[in-house]
Amino acid sequence: MFNGIGNVDVAAVTAAFGTVDVVARSRAAGAACPDCGRFSDRVHDSYQRRLKDLPLGEQSVVIRLTVRRFICGAADCPRRTFAEPFAQLTTPHARFTTRLNHALERLGLALAGRAGARLAAQLGLGAGRMTMLRSGLFRCAVRWQMSQ
Known part of the structure; x- marks a missing residue:
């Protein structure tokens, strides 16, 4: 598990x-x-x-x-x-496990905001729209930094 x-x-x-x-x-x-x-x-x-x-x-x-x-x-x-x-398992000060954080990053990158929060609720992940925005923006920033 x-x-x-x-x-x-x-x-x-x-x-x-x-x-x-x-x-x-x-x-x-x-x-x-x-x-x-x-x-x-x-x-x-x-x-x-x-x-x-x-x-x-x-x-x-x-x-x-x-x-x-x-x-x-x-x-x-x-x-x-x-x-x-x-x-x-997790990063310092985080409230989510690394596995859940990666799933939220993918959802945030694809849908962001309210749409991502609605899909997260349907999947049982329970993250709000601001969490989805932060997760998606973080993933975008990491990808951009790696391409530079």
Whole structure:
């Protein structure tokens, strides 16, 4: 079901009221600091992210991902704490998974605005018109930048 997220353990899956909730956490013992690259397994804190994913059948899917914050042990590193990355699953601060984001980008590029939002609602993706515009414009900008 979740292709390409081998570093994530699924703890529980529940289905109720048209929504599938997936509770997940990382399998990794630690992570590398994004600034200095030093590996750390000292957990500072954890928090939960709520990510929308592609629908399963006619049910929406929400991934409740527990993210740990680690302490960087390097004395000369300017970063004191950092969150573990989930590069295959999502990007930092995103509310959608990478799979859902790619689908929305394609819809936004093809239809944009209200038409894209209507089709997204029919497909069970549930994105508003401004999300469709942003997704389509982002994809256009990336394509234009690659052609230059």
